[in-house]
Amino acid sequence: MSWTGKILRVDLGAGTCTSEPLNMQWANDYMGQRGLATKYLVEETDPKVDPFSPDNKMIFATGPLTGTIAPTSGRWSVVCKGPLTGAIACSNSGGFFGAELKNAGWDMVIFEGKSASPVYLDITNDKAELKDASDLWGKSVWETETELRERRGDPDVRVASIGLAGENGVLYAAVVNDMDRAAGRSGVGAVMGSKHLKAVVVRGTVGVKVKDPMAMMKTSNAAKEILAENAVTGQGLPTHGTQVLMNVINEVGALPTRNGHDVQFDGAHDISAEAMAEVRESDGQANLVSNHACFGCPISCARRSKIDPTHFTVKDKPKYQIVSGGLEYEAAWALGAANGVNDLDALTYANFVCNEQGLDPISLGATIGAAMDLYKVGAISKEDTGGHALEFGNTEAFVAMVEATARGEGFGKEIGQGSRRLCEKYGHPEFSMTVKSQEFPAYDPRGIQGMGLTYATSNRGACHLRSYTVASEVLGIPEKTDPLVTEGKAGLVKAFQDATAAVDSSGTCVFTTFALSGEDIAPMVDAACEGDWSVERFVEVGERIWNMERQYNIAAGFTGADDTLPERMLKDAAKTGPAEGKVNGLSEMLPEYYQLRGWDDSGVPSAETLARLGL
Amino acid sequence: MHKALVMEADACTGCHQCEMMCSYGKVGAFNISKSVMDITAFDGGALNVPSTCTQCEGAWCMVVCPVQAITVNPATGAKEVSAEVCVGCKVCTIACPFGAINYDPDSGVVTKCDLCGGAPMCVEACPTTALAYMAEDSTGYEKMRRHAVMSAGLPEGTA
Known part of the structure; x- marks a missing residue:
């Protein structure tokens, strides 16, 4: 069967790692990942708990199809009570970390308590131990992942970590794995930081077994065929990524622009998939380098991008003159249209910084948009923003706010609290485009x-x-x-x-x-798991x-x-x-x-x- | 005529579906650490290079094996390892110039691509055109055709 039947419980206060059997009744009722981890959280914690209290728990969870031949089997989730909202938080990520955790033999890892000093969790198959991370605290996601890979001397290890945002308690800090895939929303990275857990490094060579391998192959192949033939999953997403939506949603009149003042953005084309593919004059290259797949994914919607090396954001900064995770639609919208900024490379740079320091670009971009609204009516001034004219469309000021938030400096500390708290503090709660304190995504x-x-x-x-x-x-x-x-x-x-x-x-x-419905997905779960699905x-x-x-x-x-x-x-x-x-x-x-x-x-x-x- | 496994890095997205299928064929579980197909990622996955055994005609691994554990399957031309005969001396892993044969400590023998008896599962699993199984005398023609299209300044995909 496709559940490993084992969960790893990590008591950060006591410094212990223990294996325990998975509650199979709950697995049958809640399947895995989002559902199963939430069931554990519901049973083991008080819903009124302070999200940053040691009594809040954080769960890394895979699903029964994670790590199998099922198409898109790289997904995993982080579940906890969220600090941005005070509601249930469940953030889903791709990349390769989740499949590696499953391959190490674990369905879930439950983190409880809080470590007295920074630590990271080191997992190799059934061996798991907490190690000192004092020297990693203060480092970015990129530095941490590179350092842990070198320390392990194994290029195949996978890492999930937090950057400065998670350490500093930015309320929408992300947990980032594989350099640029993120469990992005609701501040799960800040909960990780509150527990003094810097990273999880995992190597798994146990493998994943399924109930009925032949049925698994048959149902997976059928699903892969449907995905390949579908216009969205077979053509649109592989070619353009999620950014295929920018011009479409703008034409529909549902692209939230300048903090929701408008529903169409005159600069939409400049920050679209089509613009990413245009060759620029300076170096004869396009912003978009290639597409990329998460583990087991035949769609490969992820983007690899390179910023124009002469652009003001990266000039003289070699560490950003690399090929890394490029803009997806939500990030391009939040960092761009929500602020009236149409500079593609500036947005790509902001996206790199979000990956580097572990920030949710949706909440970050939307909160900067709210701050621009406050600036527009005079509720904040240059005195608050460190001298920046925080006007809609001001690219330099936007970039300065991204950097300040990532580093936890100056007005960045206010932006790091999210738009609901920011707008309340400066007397205009109505400027906050949020529900339950979480910022809107890219559809008006x-x-x-x-x-x-x-x-x-x-x-x-x-x-x-x-x-x-x-x-x-x-x-x-x-x-x-x-x-x-x-x-x-x-x-x-x-x-x-x-x-x-x-x-x-x-x-x-x-x-x-x-492309797929329950009629296609349930048979894969049925092939992988015990019981009739x-x-x-x-x-x-x-x-x-x-x-x-x-x-x-x-x-x-x-x-x-x-x-x-x-x-x-x-x-x-x-x-x-x-x-x-x-x-x-x-x-x-x-x-x-x-x-x-x-x-x-x-x-x-x-x-x-x-x-x-x-x- | 035998067929050859052809790998095209340009088309590979790094999804590891081939490795999962390969490992299933080898050890009965989805476990890419046991796959004899390997994907190396560069620039965080902007470039992904698939590699496995290309079934050399004069295979170094076969020549150096002191116990004749590696033999040619006449149907496919694949150089196949007999787990019963292999003693795990690893000399073949030193001899192979491509690193395409490796020792598996769990089984105590070396492991390499055997073309799945003539129906490579990795090719079946690949969602792009990165892997193909074609007549061994025509593996270069597809590349030549693409180069001709490019030289003529025609759009990609022109027949």
Whole structure:
């Protein structure tokens, strides 16, 4: 079977690492990764815990398909209570680290307590020990990963670590693995930093076995064929990456621009996939060097980029004149359109810095956008920003804020608190484009109505990856719906939320769902795992996970009143594009959503719903 | 005529699907540390180079083996290791100029590509055109054709 049946429990206070059997009942009910790790967190911690307290736990989790031949089997997740939101945090990453952890024989690693001094966890198959990381504290992700690989003398080890942002408690610090893949959102890296855990280095040579290898090959090959033939996963994402969306979403009129003042950006083309491929004059090269795959992925949407060596951000700075993780759509939007900045190389540099020091580019970019809004109305001035004219579109000021936040210096400390806290501090909470204190991603809810409900009800705060209704409302997957109407969106959001929770718990990537449905993914889980995994069971596990996360948040103090959007989305109409004159119609969707979920009028799951899902 | 395994670094994305399938064929688990196909990544994966045994006609590994553990499969031309005969002396790993034969401490014998008996699983697994299995006298023609297209200034993919 594809669960290893073992979890590693690391008590950072006592400095011990112990192996224990996986709770198979929970594995059957919550599958793996997002669902299973959240179940452990729910059972072992108080939802009201201070996220930075030693009593908060942090779990690195793989899924049953992680490390198998299933397409996109490189996924793993970090689960804890999130410091940005105070809600459940579950951040999903790709790269190679997750598959290596599974190959070492572990389904999950549970970190509890707090170390007195910096440490890193060193895993080789069933051997795991905590080692001193005093000399690594203060180093970047790039330095830490390089140093640990050299220290181990093995080029095949995989590393997940935090940079300065995680150490400094930036509320949206990421855990970064394989130099530029990140468990990015909700501040999981800051929780890691609060525990004085700098890094995890792993080498796994045990391998991953599945229940029925022939069925595994057959179902995986079928899925790979569907992915190859699909226009999005077979052509769009391999060729352009997620950046294929920049011009598309701008034309739809749903590209949040200048902190949500506009829904279209006149500089969108300058920061698009097409621009990344254009040859520049200075060195005859393009920003985009190649695409790249995570472990087991036939899509290969990741970008490798190189900044123009004469660009002001990297001139005389050789460490950034390298080929590294390039812009993806969310980063290009948050660092670019949200701030009115259209300088592609400046955005690529900011993205490099996010990878280097472990920052979520979405929350960083969106918070700088909020700061520009504060500057515009005079709520902050050059005195606050260290002399920078923090105006929308000012590339130099934007870059200075990125650097200051990464280093934890000056006004960067304020930006590191996220936009909700920043805007409250300076008297304009309405400027914060957040839900449950987490910054919006790259889809304006006025231009794509379903995304408004998606953000409002997401269990980890505003997020596109909890129910990506863009697939239906813009791309027509699995069927086209009108992005400007609210009718039918409650059901759409619920269906996407449940399916995504299941995919996020399987060990595969949600991007497969542009082409694959539960009908394709459940058979792979069934081939890998004991027990009969029907499509119905797969989706029911997703619904169970969604309700478990909701229950956690309610116990943490959230109510239905938190399922809302900033007034700018509900009262200020879109000024241009297909959505001109529209606001988000959340109030038309939310009651129906609660009803479909089997929740009461205040958004609390009914006793019948909980009983039906075995919660 | 035998077929040859052809590897094209330009098309490789570094996904390791080939290694997973290879290891499954070798040890019955998805375990890329046991794969005899290896992907080397440069620039953090901007360039990925697949490599494995190219089945030399006059195979150094076979020549130096003191116990004749390596023999030619007449059907495929693959140089195959007999786990029963191999004594794990590792001389072949020193002789191979490409490092394509390696010792596995778990089994106590050397391991290398055997072309899966004529249906290489790595080729089946590859989602791009990085791996191909083709007639051994035509492995260069595809490259020549691409070069001709490039020289003529025609767009990539022109027939």
